Amino acid sequence: MRESTLQQPNIIVFFTDQQRWDTTGVHGNPLGLTPNLDRMAVEGTHLYNSFTSQPVCGPARSCLQTGLYATSTGSYRNGIPLAHEHRTLAHYFKDAGYKTGYIGKWHLSKHEPVPVEDRGGYDEWLASNLLELSSDAYQTMLYDNDGQEVHLPGYRVDALTDAAIRYIDRCRKDPFFLFISYLEPHHQNHSDNYPAPVGYEGKYIDRWTPPDLRALGGSSAQHLGGYYGMVKRLDEALGRLMDTLISLKLSDNTIILFTSDHGCHFKTRNGEYKRSAHESSIRVPSALYGPGFMGGGQIRKLVSLVDLPPTLLDAAGIQVPAHMQGRSVLPLVRGASSDWPDEAYVQISETQIGRAIRTERWKYAVAAPGKNGWEEAHSDVYVEELLYDLYSDPYELDNLAGIEAYRHIADDLKERLLKKMKEINEPTAIIEPAARVVGYRRPELRMS
Known part of the structure; x- marks a missing residue:
């Protein structure tokens, strides 16, 4: 005792x-x-x-x-x-x-x-x-x-x-x-x-x-x-x-x-x-x-x-x-998980004004174009930057952002991200789609 x-x-x-x-x-x-x-x-x-x-x-x-x-x-x-x-x-x-x-x-x-x-x-x-x-x-x-x-x-x-x-x-x-x-x-x-x-x-x-x-x-x-x-x-x-x-x-x-x-x-x-x-x-x-x-x-x-x-x-x-x-x-x-959120929300500063959502399977991230993450906390416009399927790509080596075959996934995650931003009283913003990629793979291995 x-x-x-x-x-x-x-x-x-x-x-x-x-x-x-x-x-x-x-x-x-x-x-x-x-x-x-x-x-x-x-x-x-x-x-x-x-x-x-x-x-x-x-x-x-x-x-x-x-x-x-x-x-x-x-x-x-x-x-x-x-x-x-x-x-x-x-x-x-x-x-x-x-x-x-x-x-x-x-x-x-x-x-x-x-x-x-x-x-x-x-x-x-x-x-x-x-x-x-x-x-x-x-x-x-x-x-x-x-x-x-x-x-x-x-x-x-x-x-x-x-x-x-x-x-x-x-x-x-x-x-x-x-x-x-x-x-x-x-x-x-x-x-x-x-x-x-x-x-x-x-x-x-x-x-x-x-x-x-x-x-x-x-x-x-x-x-x-x-x-x-x-x-x-x-x-x-x-x-x-x-x-x-x-x-x-x-x-x-x-x-x-x-x-x-x-x-x-x-x-x-x-x-x-x-x-x-x-x-x-x-x-x-x-x-x-x-x-x-x-x-x-x-x-x-x-x-x-x-x-x-x-x-x-x-x-x-x-x-x-x-x-x-x-x-x-x-x-x-205690085993009561029915109403637990299905995503984690992340804010990023300094290198960018960024926002991300991570679900069990997907990672979706956006960034404010042309803005300094030191000088401002928020943006009214973001652009899609990252989309990863963590089931097939757990180490995030294949960025799917902009690939048309995954557009419906990105759209769903965009709405979930905007909803989370609203829940914590972030200013209203819009998210613009990533540049369209023809085919099933981006030409680069990773984002720089």
């Missing part, structure tokens, strides 16, 4: 950065990188089809903190702080009597260190707005509640995990909500490299390459070894946290959410690592473990990042605010 007699479950969010879904064993990766996450998914609840609602750091974080899409939070691209009017998970849990703590990368302020008013309501703070700039793999520097520099020893994943373990031990007598935001397996910006712990990268060089990267190349040959090494260390950190809960007798009353902000396409779909509608960019690993989620099995319904905040509140017995645009997955865990 746990030491505290309180019935409110503790909540831990284990949040990684830029982690592809297929780095995990439960998604078929053969390298044994994630035994702890795999066990968590098998024994708890595995959100098999889990997607970001915006494949870039800041906007995705605004979605996970608020349960709103990025255009609703206003943080539709990097560099736009989360407005103080928005209530975050920390506010809701604090109101319910929880201690709240945040460790790691924030990316929702314009300031470093992050001032108190920009911290989303979290009580205890050990974080950096841009962890990729304030630290390196073996030089971790964060800021504390007073805005003072804190230098932590060890590899960065371990440094954050050590801090999280100290927090859990210190707060174990009361219900707590702890958000741990790792930088890994994101690249180190100043070196454009994926620095794994010493000795880890060499284990995974030229071991296994996902089919999309085998076909398209990009920077995967250079970076996959380090990337996989970072994923391995993250999973070891997850195991340490789970061991901590066991040793402190908290494991039977603590919910763990594992998820990531977006994936990584290794410069295959555009000139960097994400910011596209492809699976490699938008699909992420997600699992839930603990009270209410044990034995939940593999959920195949499509789940979005905006669904996770209401899920955590629901699991803690806290009323889900009506304005949240996501919905709790607890009914899915």
Whole structure:
């Protein structure tokens, strides 16, 4: 039994950065990188089809903190702080009597260190707005509640995990909500490299390459070894946290959410690592473990990042605010799936003003012609850009947009996309068809 007699479950969010879904064993990766996450998914609840609602750091974080899409939070691209009017998970849990703590990368302020008013309501703070700039793999520097520099020893994943373990031990007598935001397996910006712990990268060089990267190349040959090494260390950190809960007798009353902000396409779909509608960019690993989620099995319904905040509140017995645009997955865990949406909706900024819809079988994406995704959040006109049949082409190598034989499919998806845009109060827009392609195949392998 746990030491505290309180019935409110503790909540831990284990949040990684830029982690592809297929780095995990439960998604078929053969390298044994994630035994702890795999066990968590098998024994708890595995959100098999889990997607970001915006494949870039800041906007995705605004979605996970608020349960709103990025255009609703206003943080539709990097560099736009989360407005103080928005209530975050920390506010809701604090109101319910929880201690709240945040460790790691924030990316929702314009300031470093992050001032108190920009911290989303979290009580205890050990974080950096841009962890990729304030630290390196073996030089971790964060800021504390007073805005003072804190230098932590060890590899960065371990440094954050050590801090999280100290927090859990210190707060174990009361219900707590702890958000741990790792930088890994994101690249180190100043070196454009994926620095794994010493000795880890060499284990995974030229071991296994996902089919999309085998076909398209990009920077995967250079970076996959380090990337996989970072994923391995993250999973070891997850195991340490789970061991901590066991040793402190908290494991039977603590919910763990594992998820990531977006994936990584290794410069295959555009000139960097994400910011596209492809699976490699938008699909992420997600699992839930603990009270209410044990034995939940593999959920195949499509789940979005905006669904996770209401899920955590629901699991803690806290009323889900009506304005949240996501919905709790607890009914899915309990077998009630009849009214669950049949699609995931994605907004894209910075590289373009883009919108996409992903169903069980199809991917359909549009982009605003001639518009900059940094300067504007919306467009009144979009043009069809991508159409993939994920049953026959799961790695999205054959773009069907504009092929006349698929016009009826594209028309149906267009209406579904417009309906979703309307549901979340986006401005009215029109979608123009892709340029017509004669025959059954586009001349290019992929969109540039």
